[in-house]
Amino acid sequence: MTAVHFGAGNIGRGFVGFLLNRAGYEIVFADVNAELISALDSAESYRVHEVGVESADHVVTGFRALNSSTQTVQVEAEIAGARIVTTAVGPNILKFVAPVILEGLRARPADAAPLVVLACENAINATDMLAEHIRGLSDATEWATLESRVIFANTAVDRIVPGQDPNAGLDVTVETYFEWAIESGPFDGATLDIPGVTWVENLAPYIERKLFTVNTGHATTAYYGFAAGYEGLAESLADPSIRDRVYAVLQETKAFVVAKHGFDPDVQEAYLNKILTRFANPHLTDTVERVGRQPMRKASRHERFIGPAAELAERGLPTVALVDAVGALLRFDVPADPESVELQALLNAEAPGVIVERLTELGPDHPLFDSLVEAVRNAQRREG
Ligand SMILES: NC(=O)c1ccc[n+]([C@@H]2O[C@H](COP(=O)([O-])OP(=O)(O)OC[C@H]3O[C@@H](n4cnc5c(N)ncnc54)[C@H](O)[C@@H]3O)[C@@H](O)[C@H]2O)c1
Numbered sequence: 189m190t191a192v193h194f195g196a197g198n199i200g201r202g203f204v205g206f207l208l209n210r211a212g213y214e215i216v217f218a219d220v221n222a223e224l225i226s227a228l229d230s231a232e233s234y235r236v237h238e239v240g241v242e243s244a245d246h247v248v249t250g251f252r253a254l255n256s257s258t259q260t261v262q263v264e265a266e267i268a269g270a271r272i273v274t275t276a277v278g279p280n281i282l283k284f285v286a287p288v289i290l291e292g293l294r295a296r297p298a299d300a301a302p303l304v305v306l307a308c309e310n311a312i313n314a315t316d317m318l319a320e321h322i323r324g325l326s327d328a329t330e331w332a333t334l335e336s337r338v339i340f341a342n343t344a345v346d347r348i349v350p351g352q353d354p355n356a357g358l359d360v361t362v363e364t365y366f367e368w369a370i371e372s373g374p375f376d377g378a379t380l381d382i383p384g385v386t387w388v389e390n391l392a393p394y395i396e397r398k399l400f401t402v403n404t405g406h407a408t409t410a411y412y413g414f415a416a417g418y419e420g421l422a423e424s425l426a427d428p429s430i431r432d433r434v435y436a437v438l439q440e441t442k443a444f445v446v447a448k449h450g451f452d453p454d455v456q457e458a459y460l461n462k463i464l465t466r467f468a469n470p471h472l473t474d475t476v477e478r479v480g481r482q483p484m485r486k487a488s489r490h491e492r493f494i495g496p497a498a499e500l501a502e503r504g505l506p507t508v509a510l511v512d513a514v515g516a517l518l519r520f521d522v523p524a525d526p527e528s529v530e531l532q533a534l535l536n537a538e539a540p541g542v543i544v545e546r547l548t549e550l551g552p553d554h555p556l557f558d559s560l561v562e563a564v565r566n567a568q569r570r571e572g
Pocket residue numbers: 194195196197198199200218219220221224256276277278279281284285308309310345346347348349350
Protein backbone atom coordinates (compact mmCIF):
# COMPACT_ATOMS: atom_id res chain seq x y z
CA MET A 189 0.00 0.00 0.00
CA THR A 190 1.25 3.42 -0.92
CA ALA A 191 0.75 6.82 0.68
CA VAL A 192 1.71 9.88 -1.33
CA HIS A 193 2.71 12.73 0.97
CA PHE A 194 3.06 16.31 -0.32
CA GLY A 195 5.61 18.36 1.66
CA ALA A 196 8.69 16.48 2.85
CA GLY A 197 9.53 19.16 5.43
CA ASN A 198 9.46 19.08 9.22
CA ILE A 199 6.03 17.64 9.89
CA GLY A 200 6.08 15.59 6.68
CA ARG A 201 9.17 13.58 7.59
CA GLY A 202 8.89 13.89 11.37
CA PHE A 203 5.23 13.03 11.84
CA VAL A 204 2.83 12.22 8.97
CA GLY A 205 5.28 10.27 6.81
CA PHE A 206 6.74 8.61 9.91
CA LEU A 207 3.37 7.45 11.30
CA LEU A 208 2.10 6.19 7.93
CA ASN A 209 5.38 4.38 7.35
CA ARG A 210 5.08 2.77 10.81
CA ALA A 211 1.54 1.71 9.85
CA GLY A 212 2.96 -0.27 6.90
CA TYR A 213 2.60 2.20 4.03
CA GLU A 214 5.33 2.78 1.49
CA ILE A 215 5.72 6.56 1.41
CA VAL A 216 6.17 8.58 -1.75
CA PHE A 217 7.30 12.05 -0.69
CA ALA A 218 6.40 14.76 -3.22
CA ASP A 219 8.01 18.17 -2.80
CA VAL A 220 9.18 21.10 -4.91
CA ASN A 221 12.52 21.41 -3.10
CA ALA A 222 14.86 19.72 -5.60
CA GLU A 223 17.74 19.36 -3.15
CA LEU A 224 15.54 17.73 -0.52
CA ILE A 225 13.94 15.37 -3.04
CA SER A 226 17.31 14.36 -4.43
CA ALA A 227 18.62 13.64 -0.91
CA LEU A 228 15.52 11.61 -0.02
CA ASP A 229 15.59 9.72 -3.29
CA SER A 230 19.17 8.59 -2.76
CA ALA A 231 18.76 7.76 0.95
CA GLU A 232 17.86 4.32 2.29
CA SER A 233 16.65 5.68 5.61
CA TYR A 234 16.42 8.67 7.91
CA ARG A 235 16.00 8.98 11.67
CA VAL A 236 13.30 10.55 13.76
CA HIS A 237 14.71 11.61 17.15
CA GLU A 238 11.96 12.05 19.71
CA VAL A 239 13.13 14.32 22.52
CA GLY A 240 11.55 15.08 25.87
CA VAL A 241 11.41 13.50 29.28
CA GLU A 242 11.64 10.15 27.52
CA SER A 243 13.64 10.14 24.32
CA ALA A 244 13.56 7.57 21.53
CA ASP A 245 15.10 7.05 18.12
CA HIS A 246 13.30 5.59 15.10
CA VAL A 247 14.66 4.63 11.70
CA VAL A 248 12.34 5.26 8.75
CA THR A 249 12.86 3.12 5.66
CA GLY A 250 10.58 2.23 2.76
CA PHE A 251 10.13 5.58 1.07
CA ARG A 252 10.72 7.11 -2.32
CA ALA A 253 10.72 10.75 -3.41
CA LEU A 254 9.46 12.67 -6.45
CA ASN A 255 9.79 16.28 -7.47
CA SER A 256 6.20 17.47 -7.87
CA SER A 257 7.30 20.36 -10.13
CA THR A 258 9.30 18.34 -12.63
CA GLN A 259 7.94 14.79 -12.17
CA THR A 260 4.26 15.65 -12.19
CA VAL A 261 3.25 12.71 -14.39
CA GLN A 262 4.97 10.24 -12.05
CA VAL A 263 3.28 11.82 -9.01
CA GLU A 264 -0.11 11.53 -10.73
CA ALA A 265 0.57 7.86 -11.51
CA GLU A 266 1.49 7.23 -7.86
CA ILE A 267 -1.75 8.87 -6.73
CA ALA A 268 -3.74 6.75 -9.18
CA GLY A 269 -2.46 3.64 -7.39
CA ALA A 270 -2.19 4.93 -3.80
CA ARG A 271 -4.48 4.36 -0.82
CA ILE A 272 -3.79 7.70 0.87
CA VAL A 273 -2.73 11.21 -0.10
CA THR A 274 -1.62 13.50 2.72
CA THR A 275 -0.33 17.07 2.65
CA ALA A 276 1.79 19.17 5.03
CA VAL A 277 2.69 22.08 2.79
CA GLY A 278 0.93 25.01 4.49
CA PRO A 279 -2.71 26.04 3.94
CA ASN A 280 -1.79 28.64 1.28
CA ILE A 281 -0.10 25.98 -0.87
CA LEU A 282 -3.08 23.60 -1.09
CA LYS A 283 -4.28 25.19 -4.33
CA PHE A 284 -0.99 24.26 -5.98
CA VAL A 285 -1.19 20.55 -5.17
CA ALA A 286 -4.89 20.30 -6.17
CA PRO A 287 -4.30 19.89 -9.95
CA VAL A 288 -1.94 16.94 -9.44
CA ILE A 289 -4.37 15.18 -7.11
CA LEU A 290 -7.19 15.71 -9.61
CA GLU A 291 -5.12 14.14 -12.41
CA GLY A 292 -4.34 11.21 -10.12
CA LEU A 293 -8.06 10.74 -9.45
CA ARG A 294 -8.82 10.87 -13.16
CA ALA A 295 -6.27 8.11 -13.78
CA ARG A 296 -7.53 5.98 -10.88
CA PRO A 297 -9.19 2.67 -11.80
CA ALA A 298 -12.93 2.90 -11.17
CA ASP A 299 -12.89 -0.33 -9.10
CA ALA A 300 -10.02 0.74 -6.80
CA ALA A 301 -10.73 1.47 -3.13
CA PRO A 302 -11.45 5.19 -2.67
CA LEU A 303 -8.41 7.42 -2.29
CA VAL A 304 -8.23 8.88 1.23
CA VAL A 305 -7.19 12.56 1.20
CA LEU A 306 -6.05 14.23 4.43
CA ALA A 307 -4.70 17.80 4.54
CA CYS A 308 -2.55 17.85 7.69
CA GLU A 309 -2.28 21.62 8.00
CA ASN A 310 -2.82 24.00 10.90
CA ALA A 311 -6.18 25.31 9.73
CA ILE A 312 -9.83 24.62 10.45
CA ASN A 313 -11.12 22.10 7.89
CA ALA A 314 -8.02 22.19 5.70
CA THR A 315 -9.13 19.07 3.81
CA ASP A 316 -12.38 20.80 2.86
CA MET A 317 -10.29 23.68 1.47
CA LEU A 318 -8.23 21.23 -0.58
CA ALA A 319 -11.39 19.43 -1.77
CA GLU A 320 -12.84 22.78 -2.91
CA HIS A 321 -9.70 23.51 -4.93
CA ILE A 322 -9.84 20.08 -6.56
CA ARG A 323 -13.59 20.23 -7.26
CA GLY A 324 -13.18 23.74 -8.72
CA LEU A 325 -10.88 22.33 -11.41
CA SER A 326 -13.41 19.71 -12.48
CA ASP A 327 -16.95 20.13 -13.86
CA ALA A 328 -20.20 18.85 -12.39
CA THR A 329 -20.52 15.93 -14.80
CA GLU A 330 -16.99 14.69 -14.30
CA TRP A 331 -17.12 15.27 -10.56
CA ALA A 332 -20.22 13.10 -10.23
CA THR A 333 -17.98 10.20 -11.35
CA LEU A 334 -14.80 11.17 -9.56
CA GLU A 335 -16.29 11.83 -6.14
CA SER A 336 -17.02 8.14 -5.62
CA ARG A 337 -13.26 7.51 -5.96
CA VAL A 338 -12.24 9.72 -3.04
CA ILE A 339 -12.76 10.21 0.69
CA PHE A 340 -11.97 13.69 1.99
CA ALA A 341 -11.55 13.79 5.78
CA ASN A 342 -10.61 16.74 7.97
CA THR A 343 -7.88 16.20 10.50
CA ALA A 344 -5.99 17.86 13.38
CA VAL A 345 -2.28 17.19 13.79
CA ASP A 346 -0.29 18.12 16.83
CA ARG A 347 3.44 17.59 17.25
CA ILE A 348 6.05 20.33 17.60
CA VAL A 349 8.66 19.84 14.91
CA PRO A 350 11.03 22.82 14.95
CA GLY A 351 13.34 23.97 12.18
CA GLN A 352 16.18 21.47 11.89
CA ASP A 353 19.93 21.78 12.29
CA PRO A 354 21.24 22.31 8.74
CA ASN A 355 23.85 19.61 9.43
CA ALA A 356 21.23 17.00 10.36
CA GLY A 357 20.61 15.92 6.77
CA LEU A 358 17.26 14.18 6.49
CA ASP A 359 17.04 13.34 10.19
CA VAL A 360 14.34 15.12 12.15
CA THR A 361 14.21 16.03 15.83
CA VAL A 362 10.66 16.14 17.17
CA GLU A 363 8.98 16.30 20.56
CA THR A 364 7.86 12.97 22.02
CA TYR A 365 4.21 14.04 22.23
CA PHE A 366 1.82 13.76 19.31
CA GLU A 367 -1.91 13.73 18.62
CA TRP A 368 -3.51 12.97 15.24
CA ALA A 369 -7.31 13.18 15.14
CA ILE A 370 -9.20 12.34 11.94
CA GLU A 371 -12.95 12.68 11.43
CA SER A 372 -14.50 9.25 10.96
CA GLY A 373 -17.80 10.22 9.27
CA PRO A 374 -16.53 10.32 5.67
CA PHE A 375 -15.27 6.70 6.01
CA ASP A 376 -18.76 5.33 6.50
CA GLY A 377 -17.62 2.80 9.11
CA ALA A 378 -14.48 1.69 7.24
CA THR A 379 -11.69 3.73 8.85
CA LEU A 380 -8.06 2.84 8.19
CA ASP A 381 -5.73 1.05 10.57
CA ILE A 382 -3.15 3.73 11.44
CA PRO A 383 -1.79 3.16 14.96
CA GLY A 384 -1.65 6.44 16.86
CA VAL A 385 -4.66 8.01 15.12
CA THR A 386 -7.70 9.02 17.15
CA TRP A 387 -10.88 8.66 15.06
CA VAL A 388 -13.55 11.19 16.04
CA GLU A 389 -17.12 11.73 14.91
CA ASN A 390 -16.97 15.48 15.39
CA LEU A 391 -13.58 17.06 14.70
CA ALA A 392 -14.56 20.67 15.53
CA PRO A 393 -13.86 20.47 19.30
CA TYR A 394 -10.48 18.79 18.67
CA ILE A 395 -9.22 21.13 15.97
CA GLU A 396 -10.49 24.28 17.69
CA ARG A 397 -9.07 23.27 21.06
CA LYS A 398 -5.75 22.42 19.43
CA LEU A 399 -5.47 25.49 17.20
CA PHE A 400 -6.75 27.92 19.84
CA THR A 401 -4.62 26.52 22.67
CA VAL A 402 -1.41 25.11 21.16
CA ASN A 403 -1.12 27.48 18.22
CA THR A 404 -2.57 30.58 19.90
CA GLY A 405 -0.24 30.11 22.88
CA HIS A 406 2.70 29.29 20.63
CA ALA A 407 2.22 32.36 18.41
CA THR A 408 1.68 34.62 21.45
CA THR A 409 4.98 33.42 22.91
CA ALA A 410 6.70 34.00 19.57
CA TYR A 411 5.39 37.54 19.04
CA TYR A 412 6.12 38.74 22.58
CA GLY A 413 9.47 36.90 22.45
CA PHE A 414 10.37 38.60 19.16
CA ALA A 415 9.40 42.02 20.55
CA ALA A 416 11.62 41.40 23.60
CA GLY A 417 14.58 40.44 21.41
CA TYR A 418 14.63 36.68 22.06
CA GLU A 419 15.45 34.16 19.32
CA GLY A 420 14.29 30.99 21.04
CA LEU A 421 10.74 29.97 21.83
CA ALA A 422 11.61 28.29 25.13
CA GLU A 423 13.76 31.21 26.29
CA SER A 424 10.88 33.59 25.50
CA LEU A 425 8.53 31.58 27.67
CA ALA A 426 11.11 31.54 30.47
CA ASP A 427 10.65 35.33 30.76
CA PRO A 428 8.01 35.68 33.52
CA SER A 429 6.37 38.73 31.94
CA ILE A 430 5.88 36.84 28.65
CA ARG A 431 4.69 33.70 30.39
CA ASP A 432 2.07 35.75 32.26
CA ARG A 433 0.77 37.22 29.01
CA VAL A 434 0.67 33.81 27.31
CA TYR A 435 -1.18 32.39 30.30
CA ALA A 436 -3.68 35.28 30.15
CA VAL A 437 -4.34 34.55 26.47
CA LEU A 438 -4.83 30.86 27.22
CA GLN A 439 -7.34 31.75 29.95
CA GLU A 440 -9.40 33.58 27.32
CA THR A 441 -9.25 30.72 24.82
CA LYS A 442 -10.06 28.35 27.68
CA ALA A 443 -13.25 30.35 28.27
CA PHE A 444 -13.92 29.99 24.54
CA VAL A 445 -13.55 26.19 24.29
CA VAL A 446 -15.43 25.68 27.55
CA ALA A 447 -18.33 27.89 26.40
CA LYS A 448 -18.46 26.61 22.83
CA HIS A 449 -17.55 22.94 23.11
CA GLY A 450 -18.37 22.18 26.74
CA PHE A 451 -14.87 21.08 27.77
CA ASP A 452 -14.51 20.66 31.53
CA PRO A 453 -12.62 23.75 32.82
CA ASP A 454 -10.26 21.63 34.93
CA VAL A 455 -9.48 19.36 31.98
CA GLN A 456 -8.77 22.40 29.79
CA GLU A 457 -6.58 23.91 32.53
CA ALA A 458 -4.53 20.69 32.64
CA TYR A 459 -4.35 20.63 28.81
CA LEU A 460 -3.05 24.22 28.59
CA ASN A 461 -0.51 23.68 31.36
CA LYS A 462 0.79 20.58 29.61
CA ILE A 463 1.16 22.66 26.45
CA LEU A 464 3.18 25.30 28.28
CA THR A 465 5.48 22.48 29.41
CA ARG A 466 5.77 21.33 25.78
CA PHE A 467 6.76 24.86 24.65
CA ALA A 468 9.43 24.90 27.35
CA ASN A 469 10.98 21.57 26.20
CA PRO A 470 14.71 22.32 26.59
CA HIS A 471 15.64 19.72 23.96
CA LEU A 472 13.76 21.53 21.15
CA THR A 473 15.55 24.41 19.45
CA ASP A 474 12.43 26.16 18.19
CA THR A 475 12.61 29.82 17.17
CA VAL A 476 10.26 32.78 17.39
CA GLU A 477 10.75 33.29 13.65
CA ARG A 478 9.43 29.82 12.74
CA VAL A 479 6.52 29.93 15.17
CA GLY A 480 5.58 33.51 14.20
CA ARG A 481 5.94 32.90 10.43
CA GLN A 482 3.25 34.26 8.10
CA PRO A 483 1.67 36.77 10.51
CA MET A 484 -1.03 37.80 8.03
CA ARG A 485 -2.30 34.20 7.81
CA LYS A 486 -2.19 34.04 11.60
CA ALA A 487 -4.21 37.27 11.90
CA SER A 488 -6.92 36.07 9.49
CA ARG A 489 -10.58 35.56 10.34
CA HIS A 490 -10.66 31.89 11.30
CA GLU A 491 -7.11 31.60 12.62
CA ARG A 492 -5.63 31.39 16.12
CA PHE A 493 -6.27 34.95 17.32
CA ILE A 494 -9.30 36.38 15.53
CA GLY A 495 -11.15 33.04 15.41
CA PRO A 496 -11.56 32.74 19.21
CA ALA A 497 -11.53 36.50 19.90
CA ALA A 498 -14.40 37.19 17.49
CA GLU A 499 -16.60 34.51 19.05
CA LEU A 500 -15.66 35.55 22.59
CA ALA A 501 -16.61 39.15 21.80
CA GLU A 502 -19.91 37.97 20.29
CA ARG A 503 -20.59 36.14 23.56
CA GLY A 504 -19.69 39.24 25.61
CA LEU A 505 -16.61 37.51 27.09
CA PRO A 506 -13.18 39.15 27.65
CA THR A 507 -10.68 39.44 24.77
CA VAL A 508 -8.16 41.91 26.21
CA ALA A 509 -5.21 39.50 26.25
CA LEU A 510 -5.94 38.20 22.75
CA VAL A 511 -6.18 41.71 21.32
CA ASP A 512 -2.90 42.64 23.07
CA ALA A 513 -1.32 39.58 21.46
CA VAL A 514 -2.56 40.77 18.05
CA GLY A 515 -0.79 44.04 18.89
CA ALA A 516 2.43 42.05 19.37
CA LEU A 517 1.80 40.20 16.08
CA LEU A 518 1.65 43.55 14.30
CA ARG A 519 5.22 44.25 15.44
CA PHE A 520 6.61 41.04 13.89
CA ASP A 521 9.14 42.60 11.52
CA VAL A 522 11.24 39.87 9.90
CA PRO A 523 12.73 40.75 6.51
CA ALA A 524 13.02 37.06 5.54
CA ASP A 525 9.27 36.52 5.98
CA PRO A 526 7.34 37.95 2.98
CA GLU A 527 4.10 38.24 4.97
CA SER A 528 5.87 40.17 7.70
CA VAL A 529 7.25 42.56 5.07
CA GLU A 530 3.78 42.94 3.53
CA LEU A 531 2.25 43.54 6.96
CA GLN A 532 4.76 46.26 7.83
CA ALA A 533 4.12 47.93 4.45
CA LEU A 534 0.38 47.78 5.13
CA LEU A 535 0.85 49.38 8.56
CA ASN A 536 2.81 52.23 6.95
CA ALA A 537 0.29 52.78 4.16
CA GLU A 538 -3.27 52.40 5.39
CA ALA A 539 -5.67 53.70 8.04
CA PRO A 540 -6.26 51.43 11.08
CA GLY A 541 -9.86 50.52 10.16
CA VAL A 542 -8.84 49.54 6.63
CA ILE A 543 -6.06 47.35 8.00
CA VAL A 544 -8.38 45.59 10.44
CA GLU A 545 -10.90 44.86 7.68
CA ARG A 546 -8.19 43.68 5.29
CA LEU A 547 -6.51 41.39 7.82
CA THR A 548 -9.51 40.03 9.72
CA GLU A 549 -12.55 40.49 7.43
CA LEU A 550 -14.33 42.03 10.45
CA GLY A 551 -16.29 45.24 9.87
CA PRO A 552 -17.17 48.19 12.14
CA ASP A 553 -20.37 46.50 13.27
CA HIS A 554 -18.44 43.64 14.93
CA PRO A 555 -17.93 43.92 18.73
CA LEU A 556 -14.18 43.20 18.36
CA PHE A 557 -13.58 45.83 15.70
CA ASP A 558 -12.87 48.93 17.81
CA SER A 559 -10.34 47.22 20.07
CA LEU A 560 -8.49 45.85 17.02
CA VAL A 561 -8.44 49.32 15.47
CA GLU A 562 -6.89 50.61 18.69
CA ALA A 563 -4.26 47.83 18.57
CA VAL A 564 -3.37 48.77 15.00
CA ARG A 565 -3.22 52.46 15.90
CA ASN A 566 -0.83 51.71 18.78
CA ALA A 567 1.35 49.58 16.52
CA GLN A 568 1.50 52.39 13.98
CA ARG A 569 2.55 54.82 16.72
CA ARG A 570 4.91 52.16 18.12
CA GLU A 571 3.00 52.39 21.43
CA GLY A 572 1.37 49.93 23.82
N1 LIG B 1 6.24 21.90 12.24
C1 LIG B 1 5.23 21.73 13.11
O1 LIG B 1 5.44 21.74 14.33
C2 LIG B 1 3.83 21.48 12.60
C3 LIG B 1 2.94 20.78 13.44
C4 LIG B 1 1.61 20.58 13.01
C5 LIG B 1 1.24 21.04 11.76
N2 LIG B 1 2.13 21.70 10.98
C6 LIG B 1 1.64 22.16 9.68
O2 LIG B 1 2.24 21.39 8.65
C7 LIG B 1 2.42 22.19 7.49
C8 LIG B 1 3.89 22.15 7.09
O3 LIG B 1 4.66 22.69 8.16
P1 LIG B 1 6.19 22.34 8.32
O4 LIG B 1 6.60 22.88 9.64
O5 LIG B 1 6.45 20.91 8.02
O6 LIG B 1 6.84 23.26 7.16
P2 LIG B 1 8.13 23.00 6.29
O7 LIG B 1 8.45 24.30 5.67
O8 LIG B 1 9.17 22.31 7.10
O9 LIG B 1 7.64 21.96 5.18
C9 LIG B 1 6.80 22.31 4.11
C10 LIG B 1 7.31 21.59 2.88
O10 LIG B 1 6.35 21.81 1.83
C11 LIG B 1 7.12 21.92 0.64
N3 LIG B 1 6.30 22.56 -0.40
C12 LIG B 1 6.07 23.87 -0.62
N4 LIG B 1 5.30 24.03 -1.71
C13 LIG B 1 5.03 22.80 -2.18
C14 LIG B 1 4.29 22.32 -3.30
N5 LIG B 1 3.65 23.14 -4.13
N6 LIG B 1 4.23 20.98 -3.50
C15 LIG B 1 4.87 20.13 -2.64
N7 LIG B 1 5.58 20.53 -1.58
C16 LIG B 1 5.67 21.86 -1.35
C17 LIG B 1 8.33 22.72 1.04
O11 LIG B 1 9.38 22.62 0.09
C18 LIG B 1 8.66 22.10 2.37
O12 LIG B 1 9.57 21.01 2.24
C19 LIG B 1 1.90 23.58 7.85
O13 LIG B 1 0.55 23.71 7.49
C20 LIG B 1 2.03 23.59 9.36
O14 LIG B 1 1.15 24.50 9.98
C21 LIG B 1 3.41 21.93 11.37
